[in-house]
Amino acid sequence: MSGKLWAVVRREYLERVRSKAFLVGTLLGPLIMGALMVVPIFAMRSGGKPLRIAVLDASGGLRAEVEEALRSARFDDKPRFDVRPPGEGPVAEREAALKEAVVEQRLDGFLYLPADVVESSGASYYGRTVSNRIDLGMVEHRVGEVLVSHRLETAGIDPAEAKGLTRGLDLRTIRLTEAGEKEDRGTAILFSIIMLMILYTSILMWGQVVMTSTIEEKTSRVIEVVASGVSPTQLLAGKLIGVGSAGLTQFLVWALSLLGVSLMAAGPLAGSFPLPDVSPLVLVSFVGFFLLGFALYSALYAAIGSAVNTVQEAQNFVFPVITPLILGLVCFPAILESPDGPLAVTLSLVPLLTPLLMFLRIVVLTPPMWQVLLSVGLLVAAVAAVVWAAARIYRVGILMYGKKPTFPELVRWVRHA
Amino acid sequence: MARRDRAAAERLGSVRERGGTLNDTALRLESVTKAFAGHVAVRDLSLAVPRGSIFGLLGPNGAGKTTTLRMVMNILGADSGRIEILGRPADDAARDRIGYMPEERGMYPRMVLEDQLVFMASIKGVPRKEAARRIGPWLERLSLAEWRRRKTNELSKGMQQKAQFIATVLHEPEVLIMDEPMSGLDPVGTDVMRDVMLDLRRRGATIVLSSHQMDTVERLCDRVALINRGEKVLDGAVSEVKARHGRNTVVLAFDGDASFLADLPGVVKVASFGQYVEVRMSDGADPQPLLREAAARLVVRRFEIVEPSLHDIFVETVTGHGREAA
Numbered sequence: 001m002s003g004k005l006w007a008v009v010r011r012e013y014l015e016r017v018r019s020k021a022f023l024v025g026t027l028l029g030p031l032i033m034g035a036l037m038v039v040p041i042f043a044m045r046s047g048g049k050p051l052r053i054a055v056l057d058a059s060g061g062l063r064a065e066v067e068e069a070l071r072s073a074r075f076d077d078k079p080r081f082d083v084r085p086p087g088e089g090p091v092a093e094r095e096a097a098l099k100e101a102v103v104e105q106r107l108d109g110f111l112y113l114p115a116d117v118v119e120s121s122g123a124s125y126y127g128r129t130v131s132n133r134i135d136l137g138m139v140e141h142r143v144g145e146v147l148v149s150h151r152l153e154t155a156g157i158d159p160a161e162a163k164g165l166t167r168g169l170d171l172r173t174i175r176l177t178e179a180g181e182k183e184d185r186g187t188a189i190l191f192s193i194i195m196l197m198i199l200y201t202s203i204l205m206w207g208q209v210v211m212t213s214t215i216e217e218k219t220s221r222v223i224e225v226v227a228s229g230v231s232p233t234q235l236l237a238g239k240l241i242g243v244g245s246a247g248l249t250q251f252l253v254w255a256l257s258l259l260g261v262s263l264m265a266a267g268p269l270a271g272s273f274p275l276p277d278v279s280p281l282v283l284v285s286f287v288g289f290f291l292l293g294f295a296l297y298s299a300l301y302a303a304i305g306s307a308v309n310t311v312q313e314a315q316n317f318v319f320p321v322i323t324p325l326i327l328g329l330v331c332f333p334a335i336l337e338s339p340d341g342p343l344a345v346t347l348s349l350v351p352l353l354t355p356l357l358m359f360l361r362i363v364v365l366t367p368p369m370w371q372v373l374l375s376v377g378l379l380v381a382a383v384a385a386v387v388w389a390a391a392r393i394y395r396v397g398i399l400m401y402g403k404k405p406t407f408p409e410l411v412r413w414v415r416h417a
Numbered sequence: 418m419a420r421r422d423r424a425a426a427e428r429l430g431s432v433r434e435r436g437g438t439l440n441d442t443a444l445r446l447e448s449v450t451k452a453f454a455g456h457v458a459v460r461d462l463s464l465a466v467p468r469g470s471i472f473g474l475l476g477p478n479g480a481g482k483t484t485t486l487r488m489v490m491n492i493l494g495a496d497s498g499r500i501e502i503l504g505r506p507a508d509d510a511a512r513d514r515i516g517y518m519p520e521e522r523g524m525y526p527r528m529v530l531e532d533q534l535v536f537m538a539s540i541k542g543v544p545r546k547e548a549a550r551r552i553g554p555w556l557e558r559l560s561l562a563e564w565r566r567r568k569t570n571e572l573s574k575g576m577q578q579k580a581q582f583i584a585t586v587l588h589e590p591e592v593l594i595m596d597e598p599m600s601g602l603d604p605v606g607t608d609v610m611r612d613v614m615l616d617l618r619r620r621g622a623t624i625v626l627s628s629h630q631m632d633t634v635e636r637l638c639d640r641v642a643l644i645n646r647g648e649k650v651l652d653g654a655v656s657e658v659k660a661r662h663g664r665n666t667v668v669l670a671f672d673g674d675a676s677f678l679a680d681l682p683g684v685v686k687v688a689s690f691g692q693y694v695e696v697r698m699s700d701g702a703d704p705q706p707l708l709r710e711a712a713a714r715l716v717v718r719r720f721e722i723v724e725p726s727l728h729d730i731f732v733e734t735v736t737g738h739g740r741e742a743a
Contacts, residue, residue, distance in 0.1 A: 007539035015528070222523035225584065228490050228512055229540030399492050 004230045005238050012242025016209065017249060025205075026250050029198075030257045050082040051135055053127075054098055054110040058091050059117045062146065066113065069142040080138060086110065102126060111139065118150050192336070192363040195286060198254075199359060200329055203293040204322060206247045210239055210298040211314060214305030214398070223398050232395040236302055240387075244294050251287070285362045292376070293355025295383045297321065303390035303410075306397030313404045324352035332360060339365045349375050351382035389414045442504070443468045443592050443623035444489065449498030451484055458484040460647040462498070466625055466640070471618055473638035473655075474627040475727070477735050481647040482627040483520050486596050489625075490517050502592060513542045516590035520597050520627075522581045526570040530561070533569055534584055541588035548587060555583045559609060574601050582610065586617065593617065595626040599633050611637055631728040641727065645735050659724040666729065667696040667704050669711060670719035677714065681707055688729070693719065697729065 016022055053070070057063035063086075070081040084107060087094045101107040109127025117123055123143060125136065149159035217223040226235060304317040331353075335344045339361045348357040349371070358375045361367045396413040397405075405413070444466040451459045459481040466472040476482050487493040489500055491507050500507040503514060525533055531552060538548035556562040559579040564572055572580060578601050585593060598614075599607050614624055614637060628634050634641060634655075641658060643651035651658060669675070670693040678694065679687045683702030688695045698704055704722055711717050725733075 003542060003544070004540050007536060007545075011525075011528075011532075011536050014532075015525075217525075220523055220526055221519065221521040222525055224487075224490075224492060224519040224521070225517065225523045225537065225581075226540060227492060228515070228517040229537070229542075 005234050008235055008238025009242040012239050013245050016246035026253050030254050050079050052082045052084055052108045054084045054086040056086045056110055057113045058115045059113055065146050066143055069146050073138050073142050118147055196360055202247055203297050206243055206294055207297040207301040210243050211301035211305035214302050233391050236391050236394050240298055282363055285359055289355040289359045292379050296386055299387045299390035303393040306394040307405050328353045328356035335360055351379045354379045441468050445501040447499040449495045451496050457647050462649055464642055468623050469621055470639040471624045471637055473634040473641040475641055476644040480644045483596055486594050489594055514591045516585040516593045518581055518585040518595040522577055524569045527568055529566055531565045537584035538587040543588045551587055575606055593624045598626050599630055631731055635727045650734050662725045662730055665698045666723050666725045668721045668723055669694050671715040671717050673715035
């Protein structure tokens with residue numbers, strides 16, 4: 001690397017890494033990611049105190065069993081229900097008293113079992129909150145079990161034996177790859193979404209950085225001085241390498257903090273933390289597709305930045321550039337549904353979409369090697385072509401002040417520069 | 418420092434040996450023309466700047482000075498004509514031997530001054546360590562030492578100007594191209610800058626500067642060229658240019674009403690400067706009758722026959738009076 005190119009790389013890298021935006025982004029990134037994964041777990045856990053409920057049994061004879069079933073319901077190793085006595089006296093009176101208790105918040109809710117509950121299998125729950133699906137699902141399940149075992153007994157069948165015979169299906173999902181089999185309970189999808197979002201935002205964000213820094217060099221007029229030392233091509237190359245390295249640095253910080261979190265998770269958070277299982281192939285393709293995607297998009301961004309005078313002027317040009325990226329995100333559910341289907345294969349071979357979609361396919365399945373190689377080959381060719389054209393626009397644009405060029409003018413710059 | 422200076426001088430010397438015997442011209446423009454959509458910015462311009470001289474490119478706003486310097490720097494391409502720097506075409510290879518200070522100052526606003534200067538030198542091929550060593554004395558000399566670790570946008574305009582100048586000379590260029598180097602400087606700064614430029618010339622550097630500030634140019638430059646509307650209207654050594662305009666300007670300081678001066682025979686123009694007037698007389702006119710007349714009607718405090726100032730020559734040439742020089 002020539003001394004001049006190195007000087008530009010060094011400046012770009014240090015300027016990015018020392019900026020407040022980098023610090024904030026690098027620190028907040030893992031925090032937000034961590035929050036996305038950890039907060040729901042904590043929220044469910046601390047979903048707080050057990051629910052105070054009572055069982056009003058109009059049928060007689062079921063109350064003790066139902067109460068026992070509810071008491072034994074546990075969530076996260078803690079009893080979920082605090083079962084209170086329903087009081088004494090006629091059913092109608094007690095019902096009124098319980099309703100009052102609920103309204104006055106002495107009770108969270110009560111379960112009303114009508115006289116024919118075993119036959120009709122219908123019951124009612126009264127509560128101030130009836131949107132707590134998980135709790136209500138638990139009530140439904142527990143009480144249902146009690147009713148079923150009652151009916152079984154009436155029919156002369158041993159409930160324990162019946163339970164053994166009617167065991168539900170416990171479906172495990174196992175991903176098969178060339179590397180062997182891995183048990184996977186949905187973390188693959190969660191993980192692929194997170195990785196894809198990181199890839200998307202990083203390519204977009206660092207591309208924008210290249211554009212704004214090019215515009216800044218024009219508005220501060222430093223470009224004339226810089227251009228008297230280095231060639232525009234060297235400047236563009238240095239900028240892409242420097243900013244791309246800053247992006248990689250950010251990933252490195254994130255990867256290390258993720259490693260730290262997962263080591264911590266081995267302690268207090270053990271088990272409940274959905275630790276993604278990252279294969280080296282995924283990591284390598286993440287970095288590789290980031291670099292190629294970044295080179296592709298930031299070269300376009302640099303060309304735009306060099307052709308305009310202000311960030312506002314750039315907006316018209318930016319839209320067509322980021323459309324493919326957005327398209328890639330929109331296609332994501334369809335690709336996930338059928339990662340080996342013709343749509344997925346075709347789209348992942350389009351260079352502007354490859355960084356996102358081929359990466360996604362590699363995360364959720366292992367595509368045939370020829371497809372991966374073909375997509376990377378096409379992408380590399382596209383990067384070379386785009387960087388070449390962008391460099392020509394850049395060369396003319398950085399020293400061109402005044403009117404924003406039209407698209408045909410840009411084409412002319414590429415052809416005649 | 419001294420050893421380095423010698424090394425630099427030797428380097429310059431060797432360059433002179435290489436190209437000097439063939440060509441003592443640092444910068445040569447031959448029939449250079451540049452047109453932008455609609456108008457011709459520079460038309461058929463030819464200049465020759467001798468090595469080791471300070472050359473002033475003068476002209477009113479929009480005359481084509483900046484366009485000319487940008488073509489010299491290969492930032493703009495000329496439509497036709499030839500530009501040679503140090504005996505070679507003005508291509509990228511020559512760039513490291515040139516220092517360029519553009520009209521609109523350009524620094525990275527959020528960069529620390531010292532880092533900025535090291536960067537500017539390193540893109541001119543100076544190793545970082547060497548650049549860092551050279552910075553100290555320059556910052557001292559231009560009284561920027563205490564601003565070394567400050568960001569550029571915390572510096573005043575004048576300080577940024579000086580910083581830009583350091584960035585221009587840090588790689589010890591053989592040719593300095595400076596667009597309006599003195600604009601925005603206070604008198605102290607102007608003097609320091611002038612001394613530095615004279616110093617650089619003593620060490621063999623060639624300086625090409627553009628300016629509207631005629632007094633600066635007059636005190637600093639060996640040679641000048643005046644361009645107007647893209648065309649050269651005047652060119653030569655400062656003394657030669659002045660001689661061409663004759664010793665026929667009278668400076669007169671007085672008390673009283675001097676409105677009659679303009680009507681005296683031989684008087685072409687009277688320019689009032691508040692404390693005194695400059696009376697331009699036609700070629701060959703005798704100023705003695707003017708002195709007698711003034712003495713009779715005014716209290717004369719000063720009477721002096723001087724060369725016309727570059728300012729006058731500039732104004733006259735540009736406004737179309739006295740086209741004799743064209």
